[in-house]
Structures are given as structure tokens and as C-alpha cells.
Amino acid sequence: MNYQLDEQVGFVLRKATQRHLGIFADNIPDFTPTQFAALAKLCELGQVSQNELGRKTAMDAATIKGVIDRLRKRDLVATTRDPNDQRRLFVQPTKEGRETYLNFEQAAHNITRETLAPLDATEQQIFVKMLGKLV
Amino acid sequence: MNYQLDEQVGFVLRKATQRHLGIFADNIPDFTPTQFAALAKLCELGQVSQNELGRKTAMDAATIKGVIDRLRKRDLVATTRDPNDQRRLFVQPTKEGRETYLNFEQAAHNITRETLAPLDATEQQIFVKMLGKLV
DNA sequence: CAAAATCTATTTGTATACTAACGAGTTTTC
DNA sequence: GAAAACTCGTTAGTATACAAATAGATTTTG
Numbered sequence: 001m002n003y004q005l006d007e008q009v010g011f012v013l014r015k016a017t018q019r020h021l022g023i024f025a026d027n028i029p030d031f032t033p034t035q036f037a038a039l040a041k042l043c044e045l046g047q048v049s050q051n052e053l054g055r056k057t058a059m060d061a062a063t064i065k066g067v068i069d070r071l072r073k074r075d076l077v078a079t080t081r082d083p084n085d086q087r088r089l090f091v092q093p094t095k096e097g098r099e100t101y102l103n104f105e106q107a108a109h110n111i112t113r114e115t116l117a118p119l120d121a122t123e124q125q126i127f128v129k130m131l132g133k134l135v
Numbered sequence: 136m137n138y139q140l141d142e143q144v145g146f147v148l149r150k151a152t153q154r155h156l157g158i159f160a161d162n163i164p165d166f167t168p169t170q171f172a173a174l175a176k177l178c179e180l181g182q183v184s185q186n187e188l189g190r191k192t193a194m195d196a197a198t199i200k201g202v203i204d205r206l207r208k209r210d211l212v213a214t215t216r217d218p219n220d221q222r223r224l225f226v227q228p229t230k231e232g233r234e235t236y237l238n239f240e241q242a243a244h245n246i247t248r249e250t251l252a253p254l255d256a257t258e259q260q261i262f263v264k265m266l267g268k269l270v
Numbered sequence: 271c272a273a274a275a276t277c278t279a280t281t282t283g284t285a286t287a288c289t290a291a292c293g294a295g296t297t298t299t300c
Numbered sequence: 301g302a303a304a305a306c307t308c309g310t311t312a313g314t315a316t317a318c319a320a321a322t323a324g325a326t327t328t329t330g
Contacts, residue, residue, distance in 0.1 A: 003175060003240050003243055003244065005172055005175050005176055005179070005192070007263075008243070008246075008247050009155065009247050009250050009251055009263060009266070010155050010159060010168055010246065010247065010250065011168075011172060011192075011193070012263065012266050012267055012270060013148070013151060013152055013155060013266065014152070014168070014193060015193050015270040016148060016266055016269045016270050017148055017149070017152055018193060019269065019270055020144065020145050020148060020269075024145060033145055033146075033149070037140055037146060040138060040140050041140055044140070057140070057146075058146070058149060058150050058153060105138050108138055108143070109138065111143075111145065112143050112144050112145065115144045115145065115269065116144055116269070118268040118269055119265060119268060119269070123265055126261065126265070127262070127265045127266075127269075128142075128144060128147065130254060130258055130261070130262045130265075131144070131147050131148065131151055131262075132147055133253040133254060134151045134154065134155075134250065134251070134253055134254070134262075135147060135150045135151050135154060
């Protein structure tokens with residue numbers, strides 16, 4: 001059998017994520033990765049319902065709710081009811097939200113670069129491609 | 136600039152982890168990955184202090200404490216004071232803990248296999264090797 | 271059209287994870 | 301040998317994540 005924890009994908013995946021989270025926090029201390037993902041996606045889309053934003057950022061309904069709550073508390077996003085569907089809550093970035101996002105866009109690129117830095121250019125391409133298959 | 140969330144390593148990494156967590160839950164519903172990691176490492180080492188176990192399983196002191204608390208509540212691990220160092224808390228697997236671990240060892244292997252299934256044998260080797268570099 | 275099914279957001283509960291601060295015990299250093 | 305530095309475990313606080321349950325609103329179906 002010989003189960004070696006340190007060789008299991010899940011374990012290494014978790015450690016790689018931890019390292020990435022550290023790099024993220026160093027480059028963008030103002031946001032968590034999920035918060036930044038939500039804001040970035042929102043700036044890209046302009047206006048979406050809360051749940052749909054969750055789907056596009058890989059967060060379930062309960063998670064995206066908390067994230068939007070925190071971003072709204074900082075006036076980076078605003079919410080309005082969909083007049084055509086009383087269930088839906090539209091979310092939009094505020095002017096401040098858009099500005100803040102743009103201020104960190106370069107830093108976000110650096111995070112990706114730094115995370116992949118241990119691999120050379122060719123390896124990076126292969127790795128990201130393979131990782132994409134595991135989703 | 137053109138920041139595409141879906142192309143950032145961190146985001147894909149998170150989605151890959153989510154998929155893996157789902158596979159884990161399907162195969163071993165009795166444990167979370169961290170709980171199983173702690174139990175597995177403990178069965179491998181026999182006896183270690185709580186904090187050292189945390190280091191070997193990539194959990195900080197606060198996290199490993201909660202994990203050990205939950206495993207102890209289920210009588211899968213036991214703790215004793217180190218007589219030579221009053222600060223240290225030794226942790227050992229109980230008989231039941233060892234048995235439970237062995238019962239799931241095969242399932243744990245299956246989790247790794249299933250997680251990597253989208254890649255062929257050669258790709259799997261390369262991927263795990265590259266992932267290891269990102270830690 | 272009415273019942274069933276679906277979708278929306280919310281709430282509650284559990285489990286990571288990290289930071290920061292703490293008290294108590296142990297080593298190191300001068 | 302006393303002060304400084306470090307280590308150990310704990311606690312409190314914040315932020316993901318997911319499951320399950322709920323309440324309303326909307327769509328689909330028979």
C-alpha cells in the first residue's frame with residue numbers, strides 16, 4: 001500500500017495554494033483572492049445577479065453572499081433589485097470599485113508571474129494547460 | 136493589460152482544489168482531507184507533538200489544534216503531556232484510529248488516481264513534478 | 271389555470287486557514 | 301544566573317467554503 005501523504009496530489013495542491021495565498025497577500029493586502037476575483041469579474045461584466053457572479057467565480061450562493069456583503073460595506077460594489085425578477089439582486093461595481101480594481105490590476109499580474117516563477121516559460125505553459133484539465 | 140480571471144493560476148488552482156475536495160468527499164465522507172492527512176501522518180510517525188504534526192501536514196498551530204480536537208472527540212487520537220517539556224502535547228493514534236486509517240487507505244489512493252484521471256500517465260508524472268516545484 | 275419544479279437569495283452550522291495576541295515553559299546569550 | 305529570545309499550545313477574530321433548510325418569486329407542465 002504505502003500511502004505517502006507528501007506524494008498525494010491533494011496534499012501538494014493544498015501546499016501550492018498556501019504558497020499562492022501568501023504571494024497574493026504580499027502583493028494585494030487589501031483584498032482576499034476571492035474578493036478580488038469577484039471585483040475583477042464584476043468590472044469585466046458590468047452588471048450581473050449575485051448568484052450568477054458566484055457561478056462565474058466558482059463560489060456557491062452562500063459564499064458569494066458574504067463576499068458581496070464585505071465589498072458593499074467598503075462601497076466598492078452596489079446592489080439593486082431586478083425590477084423584472086424580484087428574486088434577483090443585481091450587483092455593480094461603484095466608481096470607487098472600478099478605480100480600486102484598476103489600481104491593483106498590475107499587481108494581480110505580478111501575483112500570477114510570481115506564483116509560476118519556479119517554472120521556466122515552457123513549463124509554465126504546460127503546467128497551466130494541465131491544471132486546466134483538472135477542473 | 137487585459138486581466139482574464141479564468142486564466143490566472145490562482146483561480147484555476149482554486150477550481151482544481153474544489154474538484155479534488157468533491158472527489159475526496161465522495162470517497163471518504165467520514166473525514167475532511169485535513170483530518171485524514173493528520174491521521175495518516177500520525178499513523179506514519181507514531182507519536183509527535185501537536186505543533187510538529189501541524190508542521191508536517193502544512194497546518195499552523197491554530198489549525199492543527201482544531202483538527203486534533205475533532206479527532207480526539209471521536210477517539211481516533213489521544214494526547215499526553217511530554218514529561219520532559221511541560222509545554223509539549225504528544226499526540227498518538229488510538230487502536231481505533233489506526234484501524235480506521237487502514238480501512239480508508241485504499242480509498243485515499245483512489246482519490247489521488249481519480250483526481251489525476253483527466254491526464255494520461257505521462258502527463259500525471261510531469262504534472263505532479265511541476266506542482267511540487269510550486270510549493 | 272393550477273400544481274410541480276426550478277431558481278433566487280438568505281440563514282445556520284461545521285470545518286478549514288490565517289493573523290495576532292497571550293501565558294507559560296525552555297534555551298540561548300552575555 | 302538573569303535577561304532576552306524562542307517555542308508551545310490556546311484563544312479570539314476574520315474570511316472562505318460547503319451542506320442543508322427556508323421563503324419568495326418565476327417557469328414549466330399536465
